[in-house]
Amino acid sequence: LADFRGRYAMKRPVLFLDFDDVICLNAPYGGYHAKLALDEETFRSSQELHDKLFDSEAKRFLAAIDDEFRPVYVLSTNWRLLFQQSELVEILNYCGLPFVTQRLHPEWSTPVQQRQGLRAAEIKSWLALHPEFSDGWVVLDDKLSGNGFKMWNPQDRSFLVLCQEYVGFREAEYSQLRDALQRRVR
Template structure:
């Protein structure tokens, strides 16, 4: 996928939406599943202040028609990916995007962005229903609870979010159950978070 193709797939236009639907169908049909998706744990994943610190680029830069030449190489925070990537390979979770980036682009555009930026392990892990869009006037907790009510089948899960956009999550039942990791704004995911993520992904619900 070259630069112009990436820009095309990331634009939320009528033509882009049709392209997104075709891309979503073809790419997911080709994904290998190591185990049944009903048995794999769930990773409900925010983007901003988890593994994108908006220094120098973030979601609004991605949504622009023209990109700086170094956007794909500088978009993600490498130390956060260094924490997350081995956990994804260890547990093979189904990834559900909870980010406000879903207001700027389609899920299949985010998948294309993961692929174009070299984070294939995120793209390949996306859940078939991997979009938990937060509705206007609702909290992130509302979005997470709504998605889980529709799609959760008892799998272990963990929620990775941040203290600014993760509204309602602190003190929730997910937090009390040890299934929430809240990253600090401008800091992102840290090695100290790995133990809780590993426990949540590997521990069945009681």
């Protein structure tokens, strides 16, 4: 972990990544479908699930962000409550997002809070444990999960990109995230 901090802390920003309504639009499949398929051992053979679990346009925009900025990823998604890390890595790899798994921080997810809906608090808790990233983070989330961010100060909120429910990560959010990352890496 110390080597990771030394090599990446000031070179790469952390991207806190949510799945639902960001890269997974839950139509036709969502996290519970993936969980059921994994439980039945059918995930590895279900090309339809691989192709449709994560939105192709959202994946394309995330890949473009990754190509340009090479962020370190921390998962802030509720999927971390359904799946173990190894299962999430498998899902991301099978569904065309191996770059996320290749750059997962060793402490790959935000800490789970006692109460639901405290995504903002979970991210702040993770950052408190990793002060080396205090000025090098961005958040990609959705408006429903991101309702707790309104308590953040305007400066911090400027590094927050919220996607529209059922629409996901699109060009407008891509531009906002790119801008936030450019401000972080200056």
